[in-house]
Amino acid sequence: MVKPKVAICWLGSCGGCDEAVVDINEVLLRLADAVDIILWPVAMDFKYDSVRRMKNGEIALSVVNGHVRNSEQEEIAKLLREKSQLILAFGACACLGGTPGLANLSTKENIFNWVYRDAPTVVNPNGNYPQTTSRVNGKELTLPEFYDHVHALNDIIDVDYYLPGCPPPPYSVMYAASAVLENKLPPKGSTLAPNRALCDSCKRNKSKPDRISIKEIKRIHEVEADPDVCFLAQGIICLGPATRDGCGEACMNINIPCRACFGPVEGVEDSGAKFIPAMASILDAESDEDITRIVNQFVDPVGYLYRFSLPVSIFRKKRAEE
Amino acid sequence: MSERITINPITRLEGHGKIEIFLDDKGNVEDAYWQVVELRGFEIFCLGRPVEELPRIMPNICGVCPTPHNMASVKALDDLYGVEPTPTAKLIRQLHYNAFIVEDHLLHFYILSAADFVLGPSADPAERNILGVVRKVGLEIGGKVIEARKRCREIIRHIASKPPHPEGGLPGGVSRGITEEDRKWIRETADFCVEFCQFSLELFKQVVLDNKEYLNVVLNDAYKLNTYYMGLVDDNKRLNFYEGKCRIVSPKGEEYALFDYHDYVDYIGEWVEPWTYIKLTHLRKIGWRGLNEGESTSLYRVGPLARLNAADSMLTPLAQREYETMFDVLGGKPSHHTLAYHWARLIEAFQAAEHMQRIANDPLLTSKDIRNMELRLEKVGIGCVEAARGTLIHHYEADADGKATKVNLIVATQHNAAPICLSVKKAAVGFVKGPDVKEGFLNMVEMAFRAYDPCLACATHALPGQMPLVVNIRDRSGDLIRTIQRP
Amino acid sequence: MTLSNYEPKVVCFSCKFSWGYLTDEDTLSSKMDNWVPLICTGKIDATHVLDAFRAGADGILILGCPEGDCHYQDGNYEAKKRVYLIRRLLESVGIEKERIRIALSTDPEGESITKLVAEMRRELAKLGPAKMGPVKERKSNEAIRAIGGK
Numbered sequence: 001m002v003k004p005k006v007a008i009c010w011l012g013s014c015g016g017c018d019e020a021v022v023d024i025n026e027v028l029l030r031l032a033d034a035v036d037i038i039l040w041p042v043a044m045d046f047k048y049d050s051v052r053r054m055k056n057g058e059i060a061l062s063v064v065n066g067h068v069r070n071s072e073q074e075e076i077a078k079l080l081r082e083k084s085q086l087i088l089a090f091g092a093c094a095c096l097g098g099t100p101g102l103a104n105l106s107t108k109e110n111i112f113n114w115v116y117r118d119a120p121t122v123v124n125p126n127g128n129y130p131q132t133t134s135r136v137n138g139k140e141l142t143l144p145e146f147y148d149h150v151h152a153l154n155d156i157i158d159v160d161y162y163l164p165g166c167p168p169p170p171y172s173v174m175y176a177a178s179a180v181l182e183n184k185l186p187p188k189g190s191t192l193a194p195n196r197a198l199c200d201s202c203k204r205n206k207s208k209p210d211r212i213s214i215k216e217i218k219r220i221h222e223v224e225a226d227p228d229v230c231f232l233a234q235g236i237i238c239l240g241p242a243t244r245d246g247c248g249e250a251c252m253n254i255n256i257p258c259r260a261c262f263g264p265v266e267g268v269e270d271s272g273a274k275f276i277p278a279m280a281s282i283l284d285a286e287s288d289e290d291i292t293r294i295v296n297q298f299v300d301p302v303g304y305l306y307r308f309s310l311p312v313s314i315f316r317k318k319r320a321e322e
Numbered sequence: 323m324s325e326r327i328t329i330n331p332i333t334r335l336e337g338h339g340k341i342e343i344f345l346d347d348k349g350n351v352e353d354a355y356w357q358v359v360e361l362r363g364f365e366i367f368c369l370g371r372p373v374e375e376l377p378r379i380m381p382n383i384c385g386v387c388p389t390p391h392n393m394a395s396v397k398a399l400d401d402l403y404g405v406e407p408t409p410t411a412k413l414i415r416q417l418h419y420n421a422f423i424v425e426d427h428l429l430h431f432y433i434l435s436a437a438d439f440v441l442g443p444s445a446d447p448a449e450r451n452i453l454g455v456v457r458k459v460g461l462e463i464g465g466k467v468i469e470a471r472k473r474c475r476e477i478i479r480h481i482a483s484k485p486p487h488p489e490g491g492l493p494g495g496v497s498r499g500i501t502e503e504d505r506k507w508i509r510e511t512a513d514f515c516v517e518f519c520q521f522s523l524e525l526f527k528q529v530v531l532d533n534k535e536y537l538n539v540v541l542n543d544a545y546k547l548n549t550y551y552m553g554l555v556d557d558n559k560r561l562n563f564y565e566g567k568c569r570i571v572s573p574k575g576e577e578y579a580l581f582d583y584h585d586y587v588d589y590i591g592e593w594v595e596p597w598t599y600i601k602l603t604h605l606r607k608i609g610w611r612g613l614n615e616g617e618s619t620s621l622y623r624v625g626p627l628a629r630l631n632a633a634d635s636m637l638t639p640l641a642q643r644e645y646e647t648m649f650d651v652l653g654g655k656p657s658h659h660t661l662a663y664h665w666a667r668l669i670e671a672f673q674a675a676e677h678m679q680r681i682a683n684d685p686l687l688t689s690k691d692i693r694n695m696e697l698r699l700e701k702v703g704i705g706c707v708e709a710a711r712g713t714l715i716h717h718y719e720a721d722a723d724g725k726a727t728k729v730n731l732i733v734a735t736q737h738n739a740a741p742i743c744l745s746v747k748k749a750a751v752g753f754v755k756g757p758d759v760k761e762g763f764l765n766m767v768e769m770a771f772r773a774y775d776p777c778l779a780c781a782t783h784a785l786p787g788q789m790p791l792v793v794n795i796r797d798r799s800g801d802l803i804r805t806i807q808r809p
Numbered sequence: 810m811t812l813s814n815y816e817p818k819v820v821c822f823s824c825k826f827s828w829g830y831l832t833d834e835d836t837l838s839s840k841m842d843n844w845v846p847l848i849c850t851g852k853i854d855a856t857h858v859l860d861a862f863r864a865g866a867d868g869i870l871i872l873g874c875p876e877g878d879c880h881y882q883d884g885n886y887e888a889k890k891r892v893y894l895i896r897r898l899l900e901s902v903g904i905e906k907e908r909i910r911i912a913l914s915t916d917p918e919g920e921s922i923t924k925l926v927a928e929m930r931r932e933l934a935k936l937g938p939a940k941m942g943p944v945k946e947r948k949s950n951e952a953i954r955a956i957g958g959k
Contacts, residue, residue: 016385016486023485025472099382102367105902111363115601116594119365119730120717122601123591123610134596139344141355141597167385167486219724221374221399221492224693250483254490254498259378269856276855276898280890291893299723301898303371307379314859315902315941370901 004060004181007039007051009080011073012100012150013066017091020167021063024174031177035060051083059084061180065167067093067100067311068151081157088176088192089153092166092261095191097152097311099166104150104310105302152312162191166261166308169248193246195266198258201245204230213284217297220256231257232282237304242268242275261308270314272305343750343767351754354747356739356771357598365729373399373703373720376729377491380716383733385486389422390709390734392482393564394716396491401584402703402718405494405696410689414496416564417508417681418481418488419707420674423563424515425474426710427626427671430775431522432467435664459525470518473511480504495693502688509682515675516640523644523668530665531651540661541652544752545770547745548573548615548658550605550622552737553629554583554708561633561673563708569632570605570622573615575656578605583706586715590732593740602740603732613744621744624712624737625774626666631656636669638676644669660745663773699724709734711775738774745770817933818843819926820861823872824850826880829919840923850874850911851884855895858909862899867939868929871911872922878915885913905936 010018018040022028038059039051051059062084068074081087092098103111116122116129133142153159163176176192179185186192199205208230218235225231231238238257244265251258264271279298285291298304306313346352364383368376377395381388393415400407407415475485481498482490490497500508530537539545550573554566568586570579579589591606604610608620615621622628630649636642648665649655681687705716712734719728749770820843823829829837829846838844843866847853850873858869871892873885892911900906910929916922 014382014385014388014487016382016388019385019486022471023475025468099379100363100367103363106363106366106369111366114365115363119592120587121590121592121603121606121730121732122594123604123606124594128594128596130594130599131596136355136595136597137353139342139353139355141342141357143357143597143599166382167484169484219372219374220497221403221494221697224695225497227498250479251489254481254483256378256483256489256497259375259489270859272898273855273859276894277887277891280887280894283890285890286886291890295890295893295897298894298897299725300370300372300375300901301894302901303375305898307375314856314863 003034003036005038005058006035007059007062007080007084008037009039009062009064009076011064011066011077011094011153012069012098013091013093017065017093017167020091020165020170020173024170024177027174027177034181051079054083056082057085061086061088063088063090064153065090065094067098068153068156069100069147069149071145071147074156077153077156086160086180087153087157088161088163088180089159090163091168092164092263092308094153094159095162095164095312096263096309097150097316098308101150101152101309101311102303102307104316108146108148150311155311155316160188161185162263164191164193164244164261164263165247169246169250171248172246191244191263191266193244193262196245197265198240198243198245198247198249198262202230202240202249202252204228204252207233209233212282214282215284215294217294219299225255227255237279237298239271239275239304241278242271259304259307263309269312271309272302272313275305343746343754345754349754351747351750354743354750355597356743356746365731368726368729371726373402373718373724373726374492376716376718376726378489381487381489383731387422387426387710387734388485388487389419389426389478389482390707390714391716392488392491393419394705394707394709394714396493397565397705397707398703398716398718399491399493399705400703401705402700402720403493403697404700405694405698407495408689408691408694410499410686411495411692411694413681413684413687414481414500414692415491417500417678417687418478418490419564420678420681421474421477421511423674423710424519424671424678425471427667427674428467428470428518428522430710431526431664431668431671432463435667435772466518466521470515473514477508477511492693493697494695497692499690499692500688505682505688509679512675512678512682516672516679519668519672519675520640523672526665526668527647537651540659542752544749544766545660545745545773546658547623547660547741547748549619549741550578551628551631551656552622552624552713553632554706554713555580555633556637559634560637561629561635561670561708562637563670563674565707568706568713571632571656573617573619573656573658575631583715584704586704586706586717586732590737592732592736598739600736600739603737604740613740613747615744621740622737623741624734625663625710626670627657627660627663628712629708630666630669636673638673638680640676641669641673644672660770660773663775667775711735712737735774742771742774745774815934815938817867817930817938818865819868819870819929819933820845820866821870821872821922821926822847822850822853822857823919823922824848824874824885827874827878827915827917828872829916829922831917832919837919837922841926844922844926849879849881849884850888851879851881851886853888853891855891855898858895862904862908862939862941867936868908868933869910870926870929871909872925873911873913875913875915889913904939904941907932907936908939 062080064080064087068077089095112129116124130143132145133140165172207228212233214235216235220236225234225236236257239260240258243258243260244262247262260271268274283294285294342355343351344353368379377392380391380395383391478485478488482488550570552568552570554562555569556562556566568581568583572578581589589606590603592601592603593610594601604620605622611618611620630645636645652659652662701719703718707714714734715732717730718726721727746767749767753766822845825846825848834846850871861869873888879885889911892909896906896909
């Protein structure tokens with residue numbers, strides 16, 4: 001029997017999603033037996049040319065992690081789309097743009113000026129900046145071109161399935177793998193994680209009062225949070241209500257609140273916008289001054305609400321506008 | 323006619339890089355450049371973020387070594403809030419940190435370097451990989467590597483959440499304590515790691531000391547680079563990953579500087595070149611002297627070999643014995659032999675494992691006193707740790723609301739960037755003679771580069787197979803004459 | 810688009826229980842663009858507001874029922890808190906806080922709606938168009954040219 005061809009590839013990535021695949025440990029060896037991994041830059045030999053030579057659709061599944069912000073990454077994403085039957089967006093960066101998507105709040109210029117001019121350790125008397133082409137000692141050297149904007153994968157290519165998380169936890173990876181191998185996939189466009197919110201499976205939910213009512217917003221380092229009580233009930237911002245379940249509560253278990261790496265729940269496009277009414281409803285403040293006071297304690301709205309998802313949020317700049 | 327060789331690890335992303343080698347008219351290497359092609363802008367998009375969120379965001383810099391970023395960030399917060407972590411919190415943090423060092427160093431040794439050492443650099447390329455190693459030393463080794471990694475990462479998950487992206491850590495403490503139940507399996511993991519590190523070192527020594535040919539490669543001039551060395555040391559000048567003072571020793575082994583890392587700006591300068599995105603660090607007081615080694619250099623190296631050079635001894639007894647053996651074989655301190663990085667890496671893993679054992683048996687580990695709540699916000703906080711690859715500095719400045727107003731990061735691989743260029747050039751010069759470029763030379767150049775274990779090399783080594791390389795040989799006008807592709 | 814050609818677009822949501830219920834809806838909507846009468850401002854989600862900005866609105870005006878008079882008890886109260894939160898979010902992405910307003914009062918004839926909208930348009934004329942999307946205007950300099958930008 002011919003083994004299905006699988007590619008695992010990273011674009012603008014930190015490497016954590018590939019580590020997440022290795023984290024399935026012994027199961028990986030069994031998986032490597034059941035499929036023919038034809039591309040996995042982290043661990044295996046590969047050639048882009050050999051991928052280019054494949055027929056369209058020859059790869060059964062391409063698992064792609066990372067966001068897109070330069071031409072090289074875009075090229076690889078498109079190449080894989082052409083040659084694959086299915087594309088799985090793996091991890092928060094591929095699904096949502098990821099943490100580096102926060103760079104969309106600034107400009108390349110700001111980044112360059114700090115990195116190459118204003119940082120206190122910079123020694124740059126000649127005012128050098130990296131160039132796409134430069135000449136050194138008579139030789140020509142090149143660097144790739146960057147986009148002004150960080151994009152999630154589905155802004156660049158058509159994506160079949162999504163597996164969110166930063167990174168997706170091991171059992172989540174195994175579940176996705178078996179769904180593909182046993183051909184038990186949900187409809188195209190689905191996210192391979194539960195449809196409900198994190199609160200549903202959170203252990204703290206049991207002790208959550210019917211009506212949460214807070215007069216202060218507290219930051220996690222200012223208090224000794226109770227590990228058994230709902231964070232929101234303690235006045236600590238936790239994005240659980242607006243976040244998809246499935247992460248195994250890695251953060252909750254070490255007593256720090258959720259920051260929404262699993263993205264929005266089913267049917268919601270912008271998890272940040274969804275969180276606002278939920279948060280409004282727990283604020284116990286009536287007068288304008290009181291409301292102003294407590295709302296000002298919400299110190300970093302865009303950072304809290306969109307840490308992983310700015311590129312797919314309502315604030316994103318679509319490709320067509322660039 | 324002079325030619326250009328492009329070694330493009332084909333967008334090994336995550337810090338992709340490429341190597342360009344230029345030949346002169348005689349076909350000898352004239353120049354070589356290692357270029358980093360990536361930049362993401364963490365120092366800018368972290369501005370405006372509440373500082374307590376930074377230990378959660380910074381690990382996204384690297385998913386292979388996220389723990390150092392998390393830890394440097396937490397320590398910067400300690401500094402920013404003028405607070406010392408409780409003794410128990412410090413033990414827990416060091417447990418987390420050592421667990422990471424062990425698994426990261428072991429992984430790199432077995433996936434990256436073991437093949438070169440166990441099988442020898444002139445072995446058949448198809449065999450020169452982890453599978454070849456496993457075939458030679460036994461299948462259960464592969465299983466043990468996976469086991470060590472898995473167990474250490476369980477510790478990381480327990481203390482700081484997801485190992486590829488830990489989000490734990492608070493100024494003055496940790497968010498979760500350790501119970502007596504936990505201690506049991508933590509202790510078992512520590513014991514397992516000590517044993518496995520011991521085995522790995524024995525394996526390495528057998529292979530190197532028994533193999534004259536290989537020892538000669540290690541001591542070969544093409545892999546030697548005379549630079550300064552930097553690492554953190556404690557009050558007794560012993561190697562420390564978690565804290566200490568920065569010590570820099572000269573190529574001759576004399577102490578050049580011993581300073582509080584808060585003063586890092588006085589010692590470290592970042593030079594900018596138009597052909598690479600990474601900034602080239604150098605000793606600021608000497609000034610940028612270009613890509614040169616020896617007497618007039620201002621370049622310094624970091625990472626395992628550098629740390630062993632910069633310290634007077636290791637922290638733990640068994641690792642210390644190995645330290646002494648290594649320098650005996652290499653002919654004294656400091657050692658400039660780049661390939662010795664692999665050996666030093668194992669000795670460091672050994673120290674981290676021994677230290678884990680110590681912590682696992684410490685009565686204070688399970689105390690409930692895990693948070694020092696006496697926080698007093700200052701304007702500046704600087705945290706420094708020894709990441710697996712070298713010294714890492716996180717420097718934050720905050721406003722009265724505790725939101726970041728300035729962020730400066732000096733990342734481990736930066737310190738080695740200029741030395742890597744030099745090492746690559748030297749290896750190329752040493753092994754490429756004349757216009758006939760053999761496949762074998764690629765591995766020799768690769769070895770120089772791999773020793774530093776920069777994030778990109780980790781990605782490029784293959785399992786099975788080798789680092790895929792495309793070498794384009796071009797004439798003066800840029801036309802392609804020949805391509806060597808491996809495999 | 811120069812500032813003199815700029816015609817600020819305001820989207821006005823108002824609750825039918827307190828605003829304009831005595832006047833024929835068609836009459837009122839013929840006097841204003843982008844007027845959205847609805848039952849209870851408590852129905853307004855942050856998504857509706859952000860979508861409106863996305864669609865080209867320069868400002869949002871929300872007119873709810875007087876405090877204590879909400880037909881659904883606390884719809885107007887929730888709406889107020891949401892507006893304050895949304896305002897804070899907008900500020901953090903560079904959209905000025907003057908661009909969203911909420912007034913809790915009553916006007917059965919609805920005559921003041923057009924006045925309030927006009928007042929807001931005057932304010933917005935000073936600010937210029939709302940820049941939806943956090944990416945600020947690019948300034949040309951060597952850094953941008955260096956990396957291949959325009």
